Amino acid sequence: QVQLKESGPGLVAPSQSLSITCTVSGFSLTSYGVHWVRQPPGKGLEWLGLIWTGGSTDYNSALMSRLSISKDNSKSQVFLKMNSLETDDTAMYYCARDLYYGSSNAMDCWGQGTSVTVSS
Amino acid sequence: ETVLTQSPAIMSASPGEKVTMTCRASSSVSSSYLHWYQQKSGASPKLWIYSTSNLASGVPARFSGSGSGTSYSLTIRSVEAEDAATYYCQQYSTYPLTFGGGTKLEIK
Numbered sequence: 001q002v003q004l005k006e007s008g009p010g011l012v013a014p015s016q017s018l019s020i021t022c023t024v025s026g027f028s029l030t031s032y033g034v035h036w037v038r039q040p041p042g043k044g045l046e047w048l049g050l051i052w053t054g055g056s057t058d059y060n061s062a063l064m065s066r067l068s069i070s071k072d073n074s075k076s077q078v079f080l081k082m083n084s085l086e087t088d089d090t091a092m093y094y095c096a097r098d099l100y101y102g103s104s105n106a107m108d109c110w111g112q113g114t115s116v117t118v119s120s
Numbered sequence: 121e122t123v124l125t126q127s128p129a130i131m132s133a134s135p136g137e138k139v140t141m142t143c144r145a146s147s148s149v150s151s152s153y154l155h156w157y158q159q160k161s162g163a164s165p166k167l168w169i170y171s172t173s174n175l176a177s178g179v180p181a182r183f184s185g186s187g188s189g190t191s192y193s194l195t196i197r198s199v200e201a202e203d204a205a206t207y208y209c210q211q212y213s214t215y216p217l218t219f220g221g222g223t224k225l226e227i228k
Contacts, residue, residue, distance in 0.1 A: 044208065044219055044221045045165065045208055045210075045219040047216055047218065050217075058215055059216075060215075061215070061216055094164060096165075101171060101174075104150075104152040104155075104171050106155045106170045106210075106212065107155075107157075107165075107210075108167045108170075110164040110166070111164065
């Protein structure tokens with residue numbers, strides 16, 4: 001059974017950094033990439049970035065200077081780190097598996113999300 | 121950046137009605153790279169339709185998708201109460217990957 005589960009700090013002070021872990025089960029990170037997507041309260045979805053099976057990454061250029069995605073295959077964990085947080089970074093943060101369908105890739109399985117509030 | 125604009129933002133339908141929502145792209149998107157996600161209130165998004173017209177596992181056959189180039193649509197042949205949700209289109213053609221603003225479907 002494919003599962004992804006995010007864990008994060010809940011509350012982060014402005015200007016501080018955010019670290020979130022996505023722990024996966026039911027598949028290997030050496031076979032599937034993992035995306036990060038966030039959703040501010042009451043708003044739409046924003047793609048943050050992706051780590052591929054080999055460890056290479058692609059980022060949303062609007063956030064690239066503040067973002068870092070890494071992973072530990074042996075622990076089945078993917079990590080998101082974001083620096084210099086602002087109140088606009090308050091959101092639900094999701095990780096999602098990347099699945100190649102033969103003609104395209106899509107996000108076929110999502111975690112439950114972890115809520116992050118940026119506030120002093 | 122490829123901007124996806126969904127319309128309408130909110131729609132209301134009675135059970136049994138046929139509904140169609142659209143997704144327009146600011147530049148052409150290959151049909152293979154246009155997907156739809158369903159998100160119910162308080163839940164995570166679910167892949168619903170991939171590559172324009174392929175239903176994800178478990179998606180009822182009353183759903184269908186179509187389109188090409190810059191115009192795509194999701195249709196529900198006969199809406200049911202369980203279809204109440206927000207539907208997002210997403211393009212995987214160019215970076216950054218982008219989502220539309222969503223269409224919220226309410227059931228009367």
